[in-house]
Amino acid sequence: MAKRIAEPAVPVQDTEPDGPRLTKGERTRARLVAAAEEVFGEGTYDEASIVEITRRAGVSQGTFYLYFPSKLDIFREVVRDLGHQLRMRLSVAVQGAETRAEIERRGFIEFFTFIEEHPEMYRIIRQAEFVDRDSYRAHYERLAAGYVEGLSKGMAAGQVRVMDPEAVAYCLMGLAEIIGMRWILWDGGGGRMPKTVVESILDFIYHGLLPADRS
Amino acid sequence: MAKRIAEPAVPVQDTEPDGPRLTKGERTRARLVAAAEEVFGEGTYDEASIVEITRRAGVSQGTFYLYFPSKLDIFREVVRDLGHQLRMRLSVAVQGAETRAEIERRGFIEFFTFIEEHPEMYRIIRQAEFVDRDSYRAHYERLAAGYVEGLSKGMAAGQVRVMDPEAVAYCLMGLAEIIGMRWILWDGGGGRMPKTVVESILDFIYHGLLPADRS
């Protein structure tokens, strides 16, 4: 990380737009979380250092421990936070979609957009697998829960072939992730999904889910 | 003396079964790789230490640097090695399968078996994403290459719907991985895939790949 080289960091402005509503402490805490999100996103959990997080947040090292008991704890918070953001975005995106195909299309596209916007989110959550398996598992379970619900309804309504809904939910998540990795993150990090890839995937999923008699 | 703290785990035998065929140096090297595979599989890349690797290999720390220029280098070798093993097993498993469905069935089942047998392999390869992205990418590209070839033939032969073959290959890999993680690794680590889950996935894939006019 180039950041290793110690520059005096941004002189902290205490009069930020959203300042007045929060206490001073709450603002500091928020700055720490934001900084941590950045730093964890750039390298390994182990490469990320408290020194760097506090430097970017514009506070001293001691201050960190006023708000988080340990490095692991802020990592957990960051994972929780990112998962929450993702779920919000997805649930908003699929609102109002009528057919299963439409839901999947909107969901997948929103997911890819999110990763394009927050490529670091990807790194962080996947690292949780090694750093704090519980956070990681919780993330997927929460995400899967929504999916399972939707798929079950679709099966009941005859729009989706009857299969183990949890298995299918995980298939779709795994699939979306690896595709995002391959076409967004690998290709320079700022890549966008090629249209033909998106269409192929949606096609694959569409037929994979569709009840036999409908095809 | 250092011995107080940790003594060599295994008194090293220099006359091992496969000894005679290799030079002393080659045997030492092999022992180091084997030890590294163990150690990397147990924790994080950062948690794994050269001390521990050499201790298990029964050699001194200095010896390590006779064979590998750095910790990262032996990690790369381990990743390459595991990927190689996996590809061999898969290619043997699908040999002789006639239909696309049969190929997928055999491939998936072999993959899950491999993970059940080497859960640590999973940890190691996924860590490569953060530790040495090139190894990681190379692993998937090699794996994808075989898949793409098979799928392209299937499409040409009209057994598989025409889609971007690389996109589909990655879909299948991502799907297999997350399922392996959820049902093998999470459930205690020694879990086996439930039948209904396997069948649901194969069903999903089968319809996902099938050409429309065949259904």
Place this chain on the structure above:
Amino acid sequence: MAKRIAEPAVPVQDTEPDGPRLTKGERTRARLVAAAEEVFGEGTYDEASIVEITRRAGVSQGTFYLYFPSKLDIFREVVRDLGHQLRMRLSVAVQGAETRAEIERRGFIEFFTFIEEHPEMYRIIRQAEFVDRDSYRAHYERLAAGYVEGLSKGMAAGQVRVMDPEAVAYCLMGLAEIIGMRWILWDGGGGRMPKTVVESILDFIYHGLLPADRS
């Protein structure tokens, strides 16, 4: 927020029984000293932290420095305080004793009782040897002073063999301390002195002090 990590142990009541007589400030100060006595008694001077003292006293860290300029200062006060308590108890205990033997018996028993009741007092005063030698020395000098006075009178009256009274005073203090340590503190912390040990010691002292021609 810091509260995550530690909340005030006791919701502080400002209307305590002995409240009305003292100003608010005096009560806060007293609470701090009491808390410090507890905390210093539990571990090392260095292990004791201002955070913990203020937490138990139910005040903020900043408040501490309103009453004491430093950690060392409150430690000194605690030592002074404990020494004072001890001297009071001893002087009350020996009041009315007629012979030297009786004085020693009552004094020693009272001392052991005090240690049984306040084992932490012991830890604190002995630590002063390292933390603040002046407090420590002052404690012993004050204690010795009383002893020297009594012994000198005894010598003048022919009840005690003529020796350097200060040397004898220190002998008796050192002897009492180590015995208290061995039989009260070591044996589980809540131990009581065995009778035979007490009698042996008193016997030893008795003959040690007795004038030769009397024996």
Place this chain on the structure above:
Amino acid sequence: MAKRIAEPAVPVQDTEPDGPRLTKGERTRARLVAAAEEVFGEGTYDEASIVEITRRAGVSQGTFYLYFPSKLDIFREVVRDLGHQLRMRLSVAVQGAETRAEIERRGFIEFFTFIEEHPEMYRIIRQAEFVDRDSYRAHYERLAAGYVEGLSKGMAAGQVRVMDPEAVAYCLMGLAEIIGMRWILWDGGGGRMPKTVVESILDFIYHGLLPADRS
């Protein structure tokens, strides 16, 4: 500690008088123990820092952990070592003494001499009470054991009044310690015991131990 100021320390000579007999590692270890003895003797256990110990030993901080797993472990070793030295000296000193009085005289004088020569030994052992109670207790138990044996014989032979020998042993140790503290350490640290004090104590002990009918 003035030593806090970082001076490049003594450039280490590798060809010391007792060099040839020990391996390089053993010499380093010995240097660390010697340095630790110095440093622990100067201040608190907590004030003593690994930095300072290694600086005086002329090795890097990392080297420390090649020989000792932790700061506490080297402290323990130092305590054991000092106790051993002391016991050796005492046993040599009393060798050949015939009467009980002679034994006590020689023992006490040797003890005071030892403290005059190693005032730091005193600090270190007493600190063990707080730092590692087991070391501390073990020290006294070992010292007491020898005493108890001698006293028991004396009682059997009718040279010493019959009392609980362990109680008496601890009395004598406690007494010696406090006297050493008061007249050697307090008076400037380099003090010597005044003759009259020594005589008073021996007198006190003599009569304390003497069987009644003999006096």
Place this chain on the structure above:
DNA sequence: AATGAATGAGAGTTCATTCAT
């Protein structure tokens, strides 16, 4: 071909203390 010894940078964490409000 192998080892024992040493290094030194860097990590996470703690804590007495200060100060604006």
Place this chain on the structure above:
DNA sequence: TATGAATGAACTCTCATTCAT
């Protein structure tokens, strides 16, 4: 009279790596 927030120096300990033998 009291607090919440912040500081920064100091600490113990780990580890990949180097090198003389």
